[in-house]
Amino acid sequence: MKILEERIEKEGKIYPGNIVKVGTFLNHQLDTTLLMQMGEEIARLYDGEGVNKILTVESSGIAIAVFAGYKMGVPVVFAKKGETKNIRGDVYSTEIESFTHKRTYNVIVSKEVMGPDDKVLIVDDFLANGKALEGLMDIVKQAGAELAGCAIAIEKGFQGAGDRLRNKGVRVESLALIDEMTDDSVKFRR
């Protein structure tokens, strides 16, 4: 997605450890106009696939997910990290290891909001080592729901997780796919 690639080139900052910081428009400050365009693009990519629910994980996937959900006319469920007093009763739960934060989170989804009748699109802001997607796919499986695929804002293609999932037959659509990263530049897959 050209406008997203241009924003990454213009405002993204690269830090050691293959971290791309996009905090001025995507995951700290949120450019709501750009995010709506990203939501529209995700809706276009998955049009006609029968998606009736979007699944993401807090926090930075939520904004993209809700714009996609709005354009698709479906609700969004965000998996919660750790325990919370406001989710009672039965939950699906799984572990996700964060690439950025180098720690493992327990994430949960209430059984009340996902089940066998759902066809689920997973949405997230970054695809790095794939652990978040794998965790969310595990939740979809536990719910007995069907997975339509995944939609990602920025995939770090050089880490290989996206292509590993594609090779397993999972549909993974990334709005910007970075194939190479140096200390001061990124190269997108065409």
Next chain:
Amino acid sequence: MKILEERIEKEGKIYPGNIVKVGTFLNHQLDTTLLMQMGEEIARLYDGEGVNKILTVESSGIAIAVFAGYKMGVPVVFAKKGETKNIRGDVYSTEIESFTHKRTYNVIVSKEVMGPDDKVLIVDDFLANGKALEGLMDIVKQAGAELAGCAIAIEKGFQGAGDRLRNKGVRVESLALIDEMTDDSVKFRR
């Protein structure tokens, strides 16, 4: 806001400790159509006030904030809880005690995304003891920015924090304001 009050009456669940659970439409599963209507209402309430930025705190304020931001044509900044490797350099920081989770979080906003030129609207999902709003107002003050006011999805009026802020001259708009809560019902302020 009538449609929000009706959803709370229909789907909200009351738990001991004055907790209203709205996880089927507002803070675990998100009804994206309802949230866009709430964003429109917030935009209407603050129309003409010169707001150029919205501030919220992760995670459950994000969805409402981004729809309001989209309708107002302004970006959203979400304060992050705890330290994160993707926010470097200078930050504004404050402490927020969570009513629901009975713990205190350090929250931060990068100096890169807020400053003296900003006129800020604070948006959040719940107003209970007011600690989140006070923390976010402290961030706005640290940034040297101007506060336009606050917009809340659900205010628990009987806890008094909203009226205390109003009495201090802060504009606080709540889309649903609960004045009384029993074990099985809520009464809204008209």
